[in-house]
Amino acid sequence: MKSMQRVCMTALVLLVAAGTVFAGGSQARGAGKGLIGVVMPTRSEERWIKDGNAVKEGLEKLGYAVDLQYSDDDIPTQSRQIDDMITKGVKVLVIASIDGSALSNQLANAAAAKIPVISYDRLLMQSSNVDYYVSFDNYKVGGQMGDILITGLKLDQATAATPVIVELFAGSPDDNNSVGFYQGAMDKLKPYFDKGALKVPSGQIDRTVIGTLRWDAAEAQKRMENLLSAYYSGDVVLNGILSPYDPISLSCLEACKAVGYGSAPGKPLPVVGGQDCIVASVKSILAGEQYATVLKDTRTLGAATVTLVDTLMQGKTPTGLDTKSYHNGAKIVPSLLLDSVIVTKDNVQKDVIDTGYHTRAELGL
Ligand code: BGC
Numbered sequence: 494m495k496s497m498q499r500v501c502m503t504a505l506v507l508l509v510a511a512g513t514v515f516a517g518g519s520q521a522r523g524a525g526k527g528l529i530g531v532v533m534p535t536r537s538e539e540r541w542i543k544d545g546n547a548v549k550e551g552l553e554k555l556g557y558a559v560d561l562q563y564s565d566d567d568i569p570t571q572s573r574q575i576d577d578m579i580t581k582g583v584k585v586l587v588i589a590s591i592d593g594s595a596l597s598n599q600l601a602n603a604a605a606a607k608i609p610v611i612s613y614d615r616l617l618m619q620s621s622n623v624d625y626y627v628s629f630d631n632y633k634v635g636g637q638m639g640d641i642l643i644t645g646l647k648l649d650q651a652t653a654a655t656p657v658i659v660e661l662f663a664g665s666p667d668d669n670n671s672v673g674f675y676q677g678a679m680d681k682l683k684p685y686f687d688k689g690a691l692k693v694p695s696g697q698i699d700r701t702v703i704g705t706l707r708w709d710a711a712e713a714q715k716r717m718e719n720l721l722s723a724y725y726s727g728d729v730v731l732n733g734i735l736s737p738y739d740p741i742s743l744s745c746l747e748a749c750k751a752v753g754y755g756s757a758p759g760k761p762l763p764v765v766g767g768q769d770c771i772v773a774s775v776k777s778i779l780a781g782e783q784y785a786t787v788l789k790d791t792r793t794l795g796a797a798t799v800t801l802v803d804t805l806m807q808g809k810t811p812t813g814l815d816t817k818s819y820h821n822g823a824k825i826v827p828s829l830l831l832d833s834v835i836v837t838k839d840n841v842q843k844d845v846i847d848t849g850y851h852t853r854a855e856l857g858l
Contacts, residue, residue, distance in 0.1 A: 531561045531586075532586075533545045533613075534571070538769075547795025549561045564591065575602075579606050588612060588617060590612070593617055593669050594822075600617065610622060614628045618823075625828070628830060630830040631677070632676060634674055635737075637835050639735075658692055659734060659763075661735040664705060666701065666706065671700070674737045695723070714745065717748035717749070718751070725752075731749065736767050737767075739771045775856055778841060779856065785836060785837040787833050788836045801829065815829070
């Protein structure tokens with residue numbers, strides 16, 4: 494009994510000592526079930542803050558200690574954070590990557606240290622050392638982006654004689670999600686392109702041409718400004734924009750407003766969707782500017798991740814995973830894919846406010 498007590502004391506002292514070493518990161522001290530490493534790409538985007546909080550709080554409630562790190566979208570910083578976590582002896586790594594293909598060395602180190610890796614929201618690519626993927630069904634999310642334009646632009650009424658005019662934006666080329674978003678949206682829009690009811694005056698349609706590195710909304714705004722001055726200087730009016738991300742939607746709307754959309758006669762603001770249901774976009778939707786967004790509830794994703802970590806920590810094998818959809822170039826990664834919801838003015842109350850995703854106060858109501 495005495496020696497048992499000594500072991501416990503030693504463990505406690507080690508934990509406390511470890512706690513003093515983990516400066517800079519955000520972590521619960523002294524939690525008994527082991528340390529979990531969580532890396533998120535950036536604090537400058539609302540969703541990743543919500544994601545980080547949801548995962549951290551959920552794990553801490555179950556008694557785990559959490560080392561949560563953000564890296565300002567800087568790949569070397571993210572790599573270093575993961576290396577440090579491996580050195581600290583985390584039991585599971587939860588990684589939302591910046592560039593999905595840039596972490597192969599870290600993943601190999603994790604595998605060598607027998608640390609399971611959960612790819613969070615964004616698929617880690619080109620490595621067999623990825624154990625699970627927890628995300629939304631990104632192809633379906635893309636389909637919802639397409640549906641937003643189909644409904645918002647009443648594409649079913651458009652014909653080759655009265656085509657609807659749009660420009661297209663895609664997400665970061667180094668983020669595999671961008672592929673699903675683009676493909677899902679384009680598959681929905683294809684019939685309208687095929688019959689000539691939908692047109693892109695710039696001709697910029699290929700994902701590699703319309704991508705936005707690091708989802709940078711300022712870059713997207715510049716591209717929108719260039720498109721407007723190059724292809725819309727005459728009497729061609731832009732009716733809609735395919736946008737994969739709320740800040741890009743808002744930037745594109747700004748670029749349009751600057752050349753008279755929303756104020757000049759015959760130039761209503763284009764129909765724009767988006768993704769992430771950020772506060773600024775919900776406000777814009779309520780103000781009748783951005784048309785819609787796709788809500789991917791970070792609380793649900795966080796909770797699913799927490800359950801998965803806990804299952805692994807109990808030595809159990811997770812069940813009910815999708816083992817077909819996500820090949821990362823090296824293997825099929827067993828995936829848990831959640832559902833997302835289209836949000837327009839009509840369901841902000843029900844799906845955003847009533848569920849507590851954003852409060853009325855956050856939305857300025
Ligand atoms: C996520 C989106 C997010 C985007 C930019 C993607 O990987 O799935 O929800 O808008 O990254 O952060």
